[in-house]
Every structure is written in C-alpha cells, then in structure tokens.
Amino acid sequence: MTTGKQETPAPAARTAHPRPGTRRAVAGRLSWGLADQAASSASNFLVGMYVARSLGPTAFGVFSLAWVTYGVVLGVSRGLATDPLVVRFSGAPQASWREATARSSGTALGVGAAFGAACLAGGLIAGGRVGSAFVCLGVVLPGLLLQDAWRFAFFAAGTGRKAFVNDVVWGVVCVPALVLAARAGSVAGFVLAWGGSAAVAAAYGWLQSGIRPRPAGARGWLRRHRDLGYRYLVENVGVSGAAQLRMYGLGAIVGVGAVGVVRGAELLLGPFLALLMGLSLVTVAEAARVLREVPHRLARFCLLLGAGQAVTALLWGAALLLVPDHLGEHVLGTVWYPASDLVVPATLGVAGAGLGAGAAAGLRALAAARRSLRAQLFASACYAGGGLGGAAAAGAVGSAWGVAAATVTGSAVWWLTLRSALRARHEHPIPEVRTP
Helix, strand or coil: CCCCCCCCCCCCCCCCCCCCCHHHHHHHHHHHHHHHHHHHHHHHHHHHHHHHHHHHHHHHHHHHHHHHHHHHHHHHHHHHHHHHHHHHHCCCCHHHHHHHHHHHHHHHHHHHHHHHHHHHHHHHHHCHHHHHHHHHHHHHHHHHHHHHHHHHHHHHCCCHHHHHHHHHHHHHHHHHHHHHHHHHCCHHHHHHHHHHHHHHHHHHHHHHHCCCCCHHHHHHHHHHCHHHHHHHHHHHHHHHHHHHHHHHHHHHHCCHHHHHHHHHHHHHCHHHHHHHHHHHHHHHHHHHHHHHHCHHHHHHHHHHHHHHHHHHHHHHHHHHCCCCHHHHHHHHHHHHHHHHCCHHHHHHHHHHHHHHHHHHHHHHHCCCHHHHHHHHHHHHHHHHHHHHHHHHHHHHHHHHHHHHHHHHHHHHHHHHHHHHHHHHHHHCCCCCCCCC
16 A cells, blocks of 8 residues: 555565566567557658648648647646556456556546647637647547557557557558548648547557447546556656647747757657657566566666667667758658758757666656656756757757757656665565555
C-alpha cells in the first residue's frame, strides 16, 4: 500500500536470475515495437511530406500548429490512461489486463471527446485557415487517442504484432484519404485525412482486442491510479506543452512559415524518431520486467538503451548532411532548403533526448512518479526557454540550437534523477507487492 507522500514501488524482484528464453522474448517484443513505430512513422511522414509539397511552408506551419496541439492532448491521454496501464499491467494475467484495458481505453476516449469539443469551439471562434484546421482536429481527436490506446494496451500484453497490424491498417487507409485531401488543397482536408484514417484503425483495434472501451469506468480508473496518473499527466503535458509553446512562440516571433521549417527538419529526422518512439512503446514494460526479474541490471539496461539511441541519432544526422539538394527538394519541396540548415542542431537535440529516454524508462519502471515529474518539468522548462530564447536571437536556426542545448542539459538531469532513485531503492528495499 502507498500513501500520497510516497512514490509507488514497482513489484520487487521475484528471482535473481532471468528465466530461460528471456532475452529472446525481450528481443521479440522490441522488434515488434520498432516495426510498429516504423509503420506509424511512415504514415506520419507521408502526411507531412504531402502537406509540405502540396501547400508550402506557411500552410504547412498551420498544419503543424494543429499537429503539436494533438501532441499535447496525446500527452494528457497517455498520462491518465495508458502510462498507468503499461506500468502496472504489463505481463499481468489476461483477465486483469482485459478489465484494465477496457477502463484505460474508455478513459482515452473520454479525453478525446472532451478536448475535441474544446478544439471545435476554439476553431469556430478563431475562423480562417487556423480555425478550420482546429475544427477538423476536434472531430478526429477521439479516434486518434483511441487508436493510440490500443497500441499501448497490446504492448502491455506482450502482443506487439497486433499493434503493428493496427498501424499498418492506418497507413493503408491513409493513402487514398491523402489523395482526396490533395484534390481539396486545404489544411483542413489533410487533418481530416490523417485523423479519419486513424479512426478506422481505432475501430480495427477494437475488433482485434475484442474489448469494448468503457468511458463510464474512467472515473474509477483515474481514482485507482491517481498516484501515477496525475503525475504522469503533468509530466507528459510538460513535454508536449513545451513543444507547443515553442511552436506558438516561434510563429509569433518569426512567423508561421518558421514553424513549417522547424517541422520540416523534424521530418528529416523521421526514421530515427521512429526508432525512438518505437522503443518507447515497449521500453517501460521491458524495464518493469527487468526490475521484477533481475533488478540489479536495470541501470545497465537503461544505459544501453539511452546510449544506443543517441549514437543512432548522430549517425542518421551525419547521413542527412550528405543528401543532395535535388533529392531533398523532391521529398519536401521548397521546405527542404531552410529545413536542411537545421539538421546539425536538430540532430544534437534528438540525440540528447534519446540519451535521456533511457533514464526516463528506468524511472517509469520504478514508478518513481514524483522524481520523474521533477526531472521532466526541469527539462521542459529548458526546452521552452531555449527554443523561444533562440528564436528571439536568431529565428528558426537559433531556436533549433537553443533546443539542442536544452535537451543535452535535460538528459543529464534525467540520469542524475535515476541514480538517486536507484540509490533510494537500494537503501530502502520494498517488500513484494501484487500488481493492482
């Protein structure tokens, strides 16, 4: 049992030695995580490339504002619904997982409906291209969040193959939807194409799981997991909110076109971001398993994870520097030229984020919500401050360098926080507890 003044412990170790086949099982789950995120990121890259090529930097900037707003709402949904599910029900008995998934997915659906209504109202008030984009975002938000909830539920159950199939369905449906959106030639059309195809995938995830989301169970879910959920909510919103603040501020300081340029640079790093996000789907669950089975290896697992991601980001960024202009223009159109100037700082920023992600996975596995919240708030403040300060000093390029410095600093804080949490756990071991 825990109190409001304690961090909720993860289940203590049950054995000092891994079971036979553990490494093979871990590799299999990680492989499905990468495959799933590859499918998801391919869809996202296709959408971004289509908008950039079809509408140019300014309209792409409008689309990016809707995109980062979705990211904030996604952080709310994950913090309240799927993060507690992954931490507490990874590898849980089937009946327990099904009940938790019904409540968790219902919570995600409720978050989508509430924020969708807010976006719809805000878009109607704003009017213009920005307003119409947010009206369409409000319509598709419930489907987007439910689709994401199924992914995390499948990985918590160790069935990453189903998450992969679900994202493949999203990508397949997205292609004809984008063709229709291109004929309309509007930002709103692309938002509907992207979000509407996600809703189709969400319906398919419902069929795969055989679980009906229970929005009525959201209140009980939030109450039962409030020790984690509300802290993870603030933590996730800190991440996505800082990104949104940076983009909104960049648009106000430099112009909406600069938002499109920054988003274009992020698209260039898409393959690595697919790796980073794909691993994030399973790393918390795997770290939780390591903690249960061989707790003394948790720090090593997190270090290998973070270092591997950072090195991969640097290698991908180096490869981008060799891309000829004519090939880059074929991919992003006129967005390529200003976006290519941001490759070096954007790569360093993503490498710093990848390194810190290893420590973050360890803190999530430890259920050290208060510690991870403090680290995330500090990192988010650095991110927003660096991005906005750099924008004021040197436009989009300055913003990219400011974010690079911020993420490296934030990564150091993440690792210091994990070290502190591991030391505290060693000094005050927790008796074995049952998964709720």
